[in-house]
Amino acid sequence: MAASAPQPGPDPFAVWREHFESVQRQVQEAAQKWRQSAAAGGEGGAAFAAPLAQFLDTYRRSLEGFALPLGQGEDPLLAGLRHVFAGAHDAVGWGLYTRLAEAGAGLARAQAAARDAQARVWQQVAATWETARRRLGEETAAMALRQESFRDLQDLLDAWTRVLDAAAHEMLQSDAGLAATAEANRAAARLRLAQNRVVELWSELLNVPTRAELDEAYRLIHELRRELRALRKGEP
Amino acid sequence: MTPLAPQALARELADLRARIAQGAKVVAAIRESEIEISLTPKDEVWRSDPVALYRYRPVVERPLAVPVLICYALIGRYQMVDLERERSFVGKLLAAGLDVYVIDWGKPKRAQRWHGFDDYVNGYLEDCIAAVRGRAGVPAVNLLGICQGGVFSLCYAALHPDKVKNLILTVTPVDFHADSGRRVPGSGYMNLWTRAAREADVDLMVEAWGNYPGPLVGFAFLMMNPVYNIAKYSTDLVRIADDPEKLKGFLRMERWIADRPDHPGELLREWLRDLYIHNRLAKGDFEFGGRRVDLGRVTMPVLNVYAAEDVIVPPPCSRGLAGRCGTGDYSEIEVPGGHIGTFVGNKAQRILAPAIVDWIRRRT
Numbered sequence: 001m002a003a004s005a006p007q008p009g010p011d012p013f014a015v016w017r018e019h020f021e022s023v024q025r026q027v028q029e030a031a032q033k034w035r036q037s038a039a040a041g042g043e044g045g046a047a048f049a050a051p052l053a054q055f056l057d058t059y060r061r062s063l064e065g066f067a068l069p070l071g072q073g074e075d076p077l078l079a080g081l082r083h084v085f086a087g088a089h090d091a092v093g094w095g096l097y098t099r100l101a102e103a104g105a106g107l108a109r110a111q112a113a114a115r116d117a118q119a120r121v122w123q124q125v126a127a128t129w130e131t132a133r134r135r136l137g138e139e140t141a142a143m144a145l146r147q148e149s150f151r152d153l154q155d156l157l158d159a160w161t162r163v164l165d166a167a168a169h170e171m172l173q174s175d176a177g178l179a180a181t182a183e184a185n186r187a188a189a190r191l192r193l194a195q196n197r198v199v200e201l202w203s204e205l206l207n208v209p210t211r212a213e214l215d216e217a218y219r220l221i222h223e224l225r226r227e228l229r230a231l232r233k234g235e236p
Numbered sequence: 237m238t239p240l241a242p243q244a245l246a247r248e249l250a251d252l253r254a255r256i257a258q259g260a261k262v263v264a265a266i267r268e269s270e271i272e273i274s275l276t277p278k279d280e281v282w283r284s285d286p287v288a289l290y291r292y293r294p295v296v297e298r299p300l301a302v303p304v305l306i307c308y309a310l311i312g313r314y315q316m317v318d319l320e321r322e323r324s325f326v327g328k329l330l331a332a333g334l335d336v337y338v339i340d341w342g343k344p345k346r347a348q349r350w351h352g353f354d355d356y357v358n359g360y361l362e363d364c365i366a367a368v369r370g371r372a373g374v375p376a377v378n379l380l381g382i383c384q385g386g387v388f389s390l391c392y393a394a395l396h397p398d399k400v401k402n403l404i405l406t407v408t409p410v411d412f413h414a415d416s417g418r419r420v421p422g423s424g425y426m427n428l429w430t431r432a433a434r435e436a437d438v439d440l441m442v443e444a445w446g447n448y449p450g451p452l453v454g455f456a457f458l459m460m461n462p463v464y465n466i467a468k469y470s471t472d473l474v475r476i477a478d479d480p481e482k483l484k485g486f487l488r489m490e491r492w493i494a495d496r497p498d499h500p501g502e503l504l505r506e507w508l509r510d511l512y513i514h515n516r517l518a519k520g521d522f523e524f525g526g527r528r529v530d531l532g533r534v535t536m537p538v539l540n541v542y543a544a545e546d547v548i549v550p551p552p553c554s555r556g557l558a559g560r561c562g563t564g565d566y567s568e569i570e571v572p573g574g575h576i577g578t579f580v581g582n583k584a585q586r587i588l589a590p591a592i593v594d595w596i597r598r599r600t
Contacts, residue, residue: 152244152248153245153248153249153252154248154471154475157471158471161463161464161467161471164463165422165461165463165464166421168462168463169421169422170421172425172459172462173419173421173422173425173428178428178429178432179432181429181432181459182429182432182433182437185433185437185441186437186440188444189437189440189441189443189444189445190440190444192444192445193440193443193444196444211446214346215346215349215350215446218346218347218349218350219349219350221347222347222350222351222355223350226354226355229358229359
């Protein structure tokens, strides 16, 4: 899938400078509060807890601030570290682990998206079930008015199957049903791609030929065989 | 009508339990050999990669000189044409004196990931036809295509008309958009799904899966009729539970249904993108292997068989061939039943093989 075009963002250096200054201010404030708390005779965990929590919160928010200009919102610490140490990671062979971590996060996101897409289909299935239940109820009520009934349990099951089948096709062939099915398929394919990416990296790590490498080899063989076939048949 | 009474329900449930218990005994007693499919004797006469060409052993002393080559789809296996002795389409053709060959596409592996229409039509099918022509000593064969195999056959006939004496298409989609604008309940799911998708979705699917897994192909077909496909394992199965012959027939069909090969990725891309989404075959701009498939070059006699209640290939999609090919000898036959019922349904069985044999004989 094509990614959307990157939007021009603010100057990262200006943003970072602003955040550095903000962190500096907040750290100073936190330290000041901690000193005041200690001078007031506070001791034990309680004396440290509030300023420490505030300090950590400030630290966390500052990392988020650093991460935003990098376009990484989900894991600011990792994004910051990757930016700083990516070159060194690759140089010493640790970059693969970073990519594995990213692929793992991508897999988790794809799994969540696939579950959401499936849940939307199941919502429609539930609505279909309800429609069928209501229709069978109406049918049964009308039969009762005519003083009719089902011959036996099998007859009742056949009637249920008939109304459920009709409702299922209405749902599956509706625009909403088709859209939900299409999205579930897309999500399943993206999940598969995310799984492939993880396996690919593990294969690389274990020095096992990857799927992409095998596919490429097969593509080459395929093209050579086509050329051979054309030569045998005297085609240009 | 007597209302459902608790006592009657209890009796029926007891009867149901007894039938299920009896059914379990019947299933346990069925041996593997009793539910084998594709039993008509045949010999492998050619093979390349997973693809094999079989010749069924003729049952008459002098079969018709021009053989019939059956080209099945890659969605499912060719055994559908020879599911059981009593309702074997192939058996009926042989009994009528035809010399019958069939292509088994096998089970595509990763090596077939890049195979597309060019490989299947100008490669394997062309090689199979060359093998049949060589063995029979004839310049052209009777080509009988089924569903996707019908599309292969039609393309082949357009690209190599001199090697096809007569073309028989069965339940074959040609105009993939002929059912647009009319949603028939339960019909044309593949058309609806692909029209609801974008070209990028097809690319995503092929990129993600490579060869599309057979079980997913099977699931797609299950979803075309979800309620009855589940009901057949409950209510329908209970009805036949104490009938060994019907149960065996059920199991043979299940065996065929479960045997879904993976679908080659590139072929799937072309199949969905070029035909289902863009309808290029009917528009006359379907190309592969550097050549355009011009249906006007289909000048040999054509018999187009469609199923009246086909929900997989709606009849208008098959009948879309009329007026598009260049032959002056075009006929259509409607058979009762659905897509698969064309080859295994009792009513269709009485019509299909005799009609094809008669049509071929009148053109040989």
